[in-house]
Amino acid sequence: MSAASYGVTGTGQPVLVATDITKRFSGINALTDVSIEVGSGELVALIGPNGAGKTTFFNCLLGVLRSDRGEVHFCGRQIDGMTSHARARLGMARTFQRLELFGGMSVREHLWVAARSRSSRGSLVQDLIGRSQPTADENERVDATLELLGLTAIADKPAESLSLGRGRVVELGRALMCEPTLLFLDEPSSGLDTSETNDMGEVLLTVQAERRTSILLVEHDVPMVRRLAERTYVLDCGMTIAEGPTAEVLDSDLVRAAYIGTPVI
Amino acid sequence: MVGDLLENAVRGLPIGCVFALLAVGMVLNYKTSGVFNLAFSAQAYVSAAVFYLLRKDWEWSLLPAAFVAIAITGPLLGFILDRGLYRHLRTATPLAKLITSLGLLIAIPEIAKLALGFGNAPQKNPPVLWTVKRSDQFLWPEGSRFVLDAGEITTIVSTALVCLGLYVLFRRSSIGLQMRAVVESPRLVQLQGINAERVSLAGWMLSSFIAGLAGVLLAPLFAQLLDSDFFTLLVAALAATVFGNLTNLPKTFIGGISLGVLQAEMVGFLPTDSSLTAAVRPSLPFIVLLGLIIGRLVVARVRGTDASFESEVSDPLGGVDPPPPVPVAMLRPAWMTLGTRIFGLVVILIGLYLCHQVLDPYWLGLVVGGACLGVILLSMVMMTGIGGTVSLAQATFAAVGAFATAQLVDRTGMSVLAAMVIGGLIAAAVGGLVALPVIQLPPVYAALATLAFALFFEKTIRPVEAISGGNVPIRVPRPTIGGIDFTDNFTFLLLVMVLAGILSVAVILVRRGTTGRFLDALRGSPAAATSIGISPGRSRLVAFVLASFIAGFGGGLLASFNGQANYESSFVFLFGLVWLTMVVTAGSRSVQAALVSGITFFLFPALLKALFTWPGNYLSTNQSTSGLARTLLEIPDPTWAQSVAFILFGIGSFTYAKHPEGIIEFQTTASLNGTLRRIERRKARRTGSDPDIGTDATAIGLDDRSAA
Numbered sequence: 001m002s003a004a005s006y007g008v009t010g011t012g013q014p015v016l017v018a019t020d021i022t023k024r025f026s027g028i029n030a031l032t033d034v035s036i037e038v039g040s041g042e043l044v045a046l047i048g049p050n051g052a053g054k055t056t057f058f059n060c061l062l063g064v065l066r067s068d069r070g071e072v073h074f075c076g077r078q079i080d081g082m083t084s085h086a087r088a089r090l091g092m093a094r095t096f097q098r099l100e101l102f103g104g105m106s107v108r109e110h111l112w113v114a115a116r117s118r119s120s121r122g123s124l125v126q127d128l129i130g131r132s133q134p135t136a137d138e139n140e141r142v143d144a145t146l147e148l149l150g151l152t153a154i155a156d157k158p159a160e161s162l163s164l165g166r167g168r169v170v171e172l173g174r175a176l177m178c179e180p181t182l183l184f185l186d187e188p189s190s191g192l193d194t195s196e197t198n199d200m201g202e203v204l205l206t207v208q209a210e211r212r213t214s215i216l217l218v219e220h221d222v223p224m225v226r227r228l229a230e231r232t233y234v235l236d237c238g239m240t241i242a243e244g245p246t247a248e249v250l251d252s253d254l255v256r257a258a259y260i261g262t263p264v265i
Numbered sequence: 266m267v268g269d270l271l272e273n274a275v276r277g278l279p280i281g282c283v284f285a286l287l288a289v290g291m292v293l294n295y296k297t298s299g300v301f302n303l304a305f306s307a308q309a310y311v312s313a314a315v316f317y318l319l320r321k322d323w324e325w326s327l328l329p330a331a332f333v334a335i336a337i338t339g340p341l342l343g344f345i346l347d348r349g350l351y352r353h354l355r356t357a358t359p360l361a362k363l364i365t366s367l368g369l370l371i372a373i374p375e376i377a378k379l380a381l382g383f384g385n386a387p388q389k390n391p392p393v394l395w396t397v398k399r400s401d402q403f404l405w406p407e408g409s410r411f412v413l414d415a416g417e418i419t420t421i422v423s424t425a426l427v428c429l430g431l432y433v434l435f436r437r438s439s440i441g442l443q444m445r446a447v448v449e450s451p452r453l454v455q456l457q458g459i460n461a462e463r464v465s466l467a468g469w470m471l472s473s474f475i476a477g478l479a480g481v482l483l484a485p486l487f488a489q490l491l492d493s494d495f496f497t498l499l500v501a502a503l504a505a506t507v508f509g510n511l512t513n514l515p516k517t518f519i520g521g522i523s524l525g526v527l528q529a530e531m532v533g534f535l536p537t538d539s540s541l542t543a544a545v546r547p548s549l550p551f552i553v554l555l556g557l558i559i560g561r562l563v564v565a566r567v568r569g570t571d572a573s574f575e576s577e578v579s580d581p582l583g584g585v586d587p588p589p590p591v592p593v594a595m596l597r598p599a600w601m602t603l604g605t606r607i608f609g610l611v612v613i614l615i616g617l618y619l620c621h622q623v624l625d626p627y628w629l630g631l632v633v634g635g636a637c638l639g640v641i642l643l644s645m646v647m648m649t650g651i652g653g654t655v656s657l658a659q660a661t662f663a664a665v666g667a668f669a670t671a672q673l674v675d676r677t678g679m680s681v682l683a684a685m686v687i688g689g690l691i692a693a694a695v696g697g698l699v700a701l702p703v704i705q706l707p708p709v710y711a712a713l714a715t716l717a718f719a720l721f722f723e724k725t726i727r728p729v730e731a732i733s734g735g736n737v738p739i740r741v742p743r744p745t746i747g748g749i750d751f752t753d754n755f756t757f758l759l760l761v762m763v764l765a766g767i768l769s770v771a772v773i774l775v776r777r778g779t780t781g782r783f784l785d786a787l788r789g790s791p792a793a794a795t796s797i798g799i800s801p802g803r804s805r806l807v808a809f810v811l812a813s814f815i816a817g818f819g820g821g822l823l824a825s826f827n828g829q830a831n832y833e834s835s836f837v838f839l840f841g842l843v844w845l846t847m848v849v850t851a852g853s854r855s856v857q858a859a860l861v862s863g864i865t866f867f868l869f870p871a872l873l874k875a876l877f878t879w880p881g882n883y884l885s886t887n888q889s890t891s892g893l894a895r896t897l898l899e900i901p902d903p904t905w906a907q908s909v910a911f912i913l914f915g916i917g918s919f920t921y922a923k924h925p926e927g928i929i930e931f932q933t934t935a936s937l938n939g940t941l942r943r944i945e946r947r948k949a950r951r952t953g954s955d956p957d958i959g960t961d962a963t964a965i966g967l968d969d970r971s972a973a
Contacts, residue, residue, distance in 0.1 A: 064792070088798035100796075102789030105782075113786050114797040122779025124807055128771055132778035171793070178797050 013076075015040050015182050015214045021060050021070035023053075023238075030056045031067070031238045036216075038182060043208055043215040045229035045246065047222070049259055053238040054218045055097065058186055061216075062094060063087045075181060089118075093180035095171040097187045097218075101159040107170050108155040111142045114177035141177065148210065149173050149203060165196040169203060176207065182214045183207075189221040201227055226250060234258065273533035274526045279417035281525020282424035283483045284550075287498065288505035288521045289428055290475035295511055297444040297468025298351060300362040301709045304369035306499035308473055309480030310492040311377045312338050313391060316481045317490055318381050320392040331481065339477025340470040342373075347469035352462065354922045355451045360655065360708050361922035368846050372915025374492035375908040385904050387491075391484035420482050427475060428518050435514065444468050493839055500720055501550030503713055507557045511709070524550060548724035554717040558710055559702045601937070609857070617762070621755055629754050631867045636761040637826045639863025641819030642848050643768050643856060644812040649845070650853035651776050652808025653788040655708050658699065658715040659816050660841030661722045664832055666692040666817025668732055671739035671830035681744035685821035692817020693810045700809035704802060719838035727832055738829040741821070761822060768815055769856040776854070780807055843911065846918040852927020861929070869913075874906035 016038040023031040031053045038044045048054050059065040061072055063084035072079050079087055102110060115138045116122055126132045134142070146152045149169050154162065159170055168188055175183055188204070189197040201224050208215060219225050225232060225246060232249040234242040236258040242249050249255060287305065294302045316334035319325040325333075346369070354362055378384075393416045413421075435441035443464045446454045451461040480495065487494050504524055509517030528549055535542040545552070620629055641663045648656045669688035673679055703714050727733050743751045744760070751757040775781050783804045786794040791801060824830040847866060851858035880898035884890055890898065917928075924931040 062796070083795075083800075085795040085798050085800045088796055094796045096793065096796075100790040100793035102786045102793065104785060105789065109782070113782050113799075116779055117783070117798045122783070124775070124778075124780055124811075127775050127778025127780050130774050130778075174793070174797060 013040050014038065015042075015075055016061070016216070017073040018061055019071050021057065021067045021072070023056055023060055023065065023067050029238050031060065033070070034235065034238070034240050035070075036061075036233055036240075038214050038216050040181075041208070041212050041214055042231070043204075043217065043229050045217045045219055045225040045232040046235060047219060047225055047232060047255075048235035052235040054235055055186065056238075057235065058094075058184060058218060062092060062184060088178060091179070091181035092184065093175035093178040093182075094184035095168065095175055095186055095188060097190055099164065099167045099171065101167055101170065103160055105159055106156050107151055107159055107162070107173075108142060108146070110159055110170055110174045111145055111177045112138060114174045115141055118178045145173050145176050148176075148206065164191050165199070168192070168200065172203065172207070176211065176213075180213055182216060185215060185217045185219075187218055187220060189219060189224055197221055197224055200224075204228060222250060269533060270530070273529045275413065276533075277526035277529025278522070279413065279420045279525070280486070280528065281522040282420045283479060283486070283498070283521075284502040284505055284524045285518045285521025286424045286427065286475060286479040286482065287502035288509070288517045289431065289514060290472050290479060291499075291503070291506050292509055292511060292514055292517045293431060293468070293475065294472035295506075296514075297447065297472065298347075298465060299359070300351060300354075300366055301359070301511070301712075302369075302472075303363070303366045303496075303499075304373055305472075305476050306495040307370050307373035307377075307492060308339065308342050308476035309483070309499075310374050310490075310495045311342055311480070312477030313480035313484040313490060313495070314377050314381055314383070314388070316484065317388050317391055321388075334481055335477040336474065339474040339480075341473075342477075343469040343471070343473025344466065346473070347466045350919065351469065352465070355461075355465070357922040358925075361925065363655065363709060363712060364846060364849050364918050364921045367842055368850075368915040368918030368921075370496065370915070371843055371846060372912045375911045375915070379905060379908050379912075384902075387489045389489045391487065391490050393485040416485065423478060423482065427478065428514070431514055440464065440467060496839070497720065500554070500716055503717075504550050504554035504557055507554060507561070507710075507713065524553060527553070544725050544728070548721045551717040551721040551724065555714060555721065558706065558714045558717070561710075562702055562705055601940070605933075613762070617758075620758060626754065628868075628871070629758070631871055632864060633754050633758045633761060634823070634826055635864030635867035636758060636765060636860070637819065637823040637863070638844070638866055639819075639860035640761070640765050640768060640822055641816050642844055642859035642863045643765070643772055644814075644816035644819065645845055645848045646853060646856055646859050647772055647775070647808055647815055648812035649849065650855070651772070651781055651784055652805055652812060653784060654700075654704060654805060654809060655712045655845075656703070656715045656809075656812070657712050657841055657845065658719040658722075658838070659812070659844065660836045660838055661719040662692045662696055662813045662816035663820030663823065664722070664727070664830075664836035665695050666820030667741070667824035667830040667832075667836065668739075669817065670821030670824055671734070671741045672732070674741055675739050680746075681742060681821075681825055682746060685744075685818050685825070688821040689814040689818030692820070693814035696813020696816075697806065697810045700806050700813075704805035704809055716838070719841065723832075723838055733830070733832060738831040740829050741824040742828070743825055757826065761826075764818075764822065765860060768818070769860070772815075772856055775808075775811065780804060784808060843914055847914055849921055850914075850917040850928060852929040852931075855927060855929050858927055858929050866914075870906045870910040873909050874903050877901040877905055878903045 014037045016036070018037075019035045020033045021031055021035070022029075022033055034053070034057055036044070036046070036057075046054055046057070056065065060067040060070075063079070063082055063086070067080075070080075074087070074090055074092065077090070079090065082090075102113070105113070112134050116134075119138070121135070122132055143152075146155050149172060151166075151169060151173060154166065159167065162170065172185075172188070185204070188200050192200060204215065204217075205228065207213060217225070217229060229246045231244065232242075232246040233240055234249060234255050241258060242252055242254050287309070291302060291305050294300060294305060312334045315338045316330055319330035319333060320327070350365065350369075351362075354365060357365075435445070443454065443459055444467070446457075446459070447461045447464045447468070451465070454461045454464070483495070483498060484490060486498075501524070502521060505517050505520030508520030508523075509515075528546075531542075531546065531549060535546070620632055624632065641659065644659055644662065645656075648654055648659065666685070666688040669691040670681070670684045673684035673687055674681055699715065699718050703711050706714060728735065733739070743757060745751065746760075749756065751760050783794070783799045786797075786799055787801050787804060795801060820830075820836065823835055827835065844862065844866065847862040848859055851862050880901050881903070884895065884898055920928060926934075
């Protein structure tokens with residue numbers, strides 16, 4: 001089953017191909033032969049009940065965990081064995097389920113640090129001669145992203161003073177500054193109320209439209225997935241139980257059973 | 266051959282039991298409180314000192330003395346530590362707890378010495394717990410070649426009993442289960458209706474009892490009672506705790522016994538006349554400790570996870586804590602920054618004027634020495650404040666620099682300043698090697714690894730004559746630059762100030778530059794920092810190497826001030842621990858904190874000494890003073906100065922848990938907030954609106970959160 005058969009948007013070239021990822025934790029099969037494909041410019045969702053192995057799968061793809069078996073190809077390149085920061089430099093960026101912000105930094109600095117890391121411009125020598133201030137180009141890019149995400153008004157606030165919803169948008173902005181080919185979003189709506197979730201959905205659609213970034217979304221919020229994702233994979237007990245166009249998958253009996261349980265007749 | 270092997274193993278058993286007891290006590294302490302309690306050896310020392318006092322000075326009989334020293338003093342100390350201190354630190358970070366324990370390690374033995382009236386006289390020949398000596402009837406097995414005397418058998422039996430008791434406690438009793446839960450999350454445990462306070466207190470008293478027992482048992486191993494010997498032995502025993510992954514009691518026990526046996530086998534089998542054996546033997550436990558930590562790291566790498574390090578306990582309810590304070594630099598208007606800088610400059614100039622015009626040579630010498638030390642302490646700002654790595658080996662890197670400077674000047678006759686720079690580079694190279702494993706470790710393990718390195722250096726490298734000059738320190742002259750001779754202390758002070766200024770600016774530039782911001786990101790969230798492509802290894806390595814350079818350079822400077830590279834008087838690893846607590850207390854990210862701490866370390870004990878000498882002088886000139894006044898004035902003793910200074914340095918570290926930004930930063934923030942509020946109020950008065958609305962919230966940057 002190729003990604004193209006589902007009408008992948010963009011060039012049709014898959015950005016991410018992961019095959020038969022398997023991970024065990026001291027006897028527990030966290031993942032068994034899970035495969036996934038994300039096409040260029042596509043927004044794909046990965047859903048499943050708590051404990052299905054979504055975050056473990058995420059971590060295997062991003063190099064935080066090493067899988068026991070399976071291969072990950074990113075933009076046609078095999079990346080197994082690469083560290084997570086090396087993968088980030090290739091164009092994989094992410095957000096976190098529990099906020100991971102940098103204490104003591106403003107929103108603008110969060111974005112700038114990511115931009116600096118992306119450009120590999122900083123060096124110790126430049127630090128020592130006092131030439132490591134943000135460049136005009138970096139400032140421009142940071143401002144553009146702040147504008148895109150509606151963060152301009154709070155750009156100079158310390159990030160730890162922000163609400164959860166705002167914090168998630170800052171994480172998204174930080175990830176975008178890495179100019180990712182593929183963006184991994186780990187439950188962006190968790191802990192947000194309905195209106196904040198809707199706002200987040202809007203922001204994601206804008207990002208996808210303006211930056212042409214592929215997105216892999218792990219999410220619990222079914223209405224959000226229905227609204228955003230073109231295709232959906234469903235994980236349960238570490239195995240893929242369904243995949244296909246979002247509407248079909250969400251309405252299938254198998255998925256309902258996994259989420260709600262089998263009806264007793 | 267096999268017989269020898271067995272005999273050596275039996276010989277190693279008693280010391281192995283002492284290692285096991287210390288290690289098991291540490292692990293118990295860690296399991297039940299989340300504190301990696303480096304002051305465990307200090308607690309052991311207190312019990313040993315009490316036992317010494319009761320047996321030798323007060324001539325009590327064995328049983329009551331042992332009871333008071335082990336079963337009363339030990340748990341009592343645990344009670345005081347928990348109720349008075351650690352109860353308030355239950356949810357502090359592992360780093361804060363580690364720093365606090367360092368402070369205790371410094372303060373407790375000094376308090377004990379003052380309280381027990383030991384003074385400066387050494388306590389020779391500590392009493393044994395059992396009076397029957399080797400070759401008496403308690404040999405085991407009777408008539409064989411194996412020789413264990415009654416004291417050693419007591420050690421083995423009590424260790425076995427303690428370990429068995431702990432095993433039963435954790436496996437079979439509900440209090441054991443509760444103890445483990447309290448470490449995970451005291452708040453969650455409270456929600457379950459369990460009194461976390463009481464459980465934790467029980468853990469502290471139990472582990473302190475073990476500390477007391479270990480102290481009394483191991484005291485006779487040394488010719489005299491010294492707290493530093495206790496700490497060295499504790500670090501040796503730490504290899505066993507690492508073997509047990511800091512949490513596994515049976516494995517820790519086995520690790521301790523094996524360490525003792527391994528040491529005895531080495532003594533038995535290595536050639537006794539080899540200089541290599543002589544050099545390596547005293548640092549065997551530290552090599553084992555370092556080897557185990559690196560081994561764990563390799564295993565973690567091969568498995569591709571961090572699962573080999575289970576030391577970091579994170580509280581599931583940690584998210585309910587308020588956010589840390591916003592650094593002053595983010596709030597301060599530019600004019601205020603300029604004002605603070607001008608103020609600082611004026612203070613320095615007045616200080617220099619006083620040094621030149623007012624101070625006599627003795628006090629001037631202390632200031633210059635303190636300024637040299639300030640340069641070494643700048644390395645801690647780089648290492649810990651900016652790099653986020655806890656290194657307990659900064660004094661050692663300074664020693665590397667000092668020895669290198671001395672050797673270069675002595676052998677090649679090169680310029681002293683050039684030798685200091687090369688000495689710094691050599692220290693940086695050594696630091697780079699040490700950093701390779703250390704930067705990948707969580708804080709507690711990083712601290713242990715650097716400690717192991719420091720002790721390895723002290724026991725094995727330091728005695729090598731080709732490096733340190735052996736027992737006679739190598740002379741280091743004062744530098745001469747462009748015809749200016751810096752032999753005079755005041756001119757040397759000016760040179761040190763210039764060099765300290767240059768290095769401070771470099772440190773600040775790195776802190777503000779890309780490297781510093783990347784390190785800030787890594788400290789804020791390692792996961793997020795790597796997710797944007799920051800390589801944790803590279804950034805931390807840069808900070809570690811720079812810090813080692815600064816330490817090495819400062820070491821050369823201090824040696825040049827002293828006229829010689831004297832390890833014992835300047836670079837003992839224990840000094841490194843005191844320095845770290847001082848810098849961290851004052852503010853680990855601020856260069857002012859480093860310089861102030863350096864000068865304080867030299868000046869403060871001397872000030873105290875002057876203070877304690879004054880009453881005696883007063884009495885000798887005013888013979889007529891009598892009654893209560895005389896009694897009170899006769900109390901202070903000038904020999905207390907060093908102890909009191911160390912006690913205060915140690916106790917100062919308790920503020921770290923509450924103000925991790927340091928006292929200097931805390932005070933600056935407080936006065937800055939005060940000033941901003943006054944300005945707001947004045948503005949408000951002028952415009953006629955309510956002065957109090959909005960000022961506090963903007964000052965500490967919390968308005969968005971409270972709105973949400």
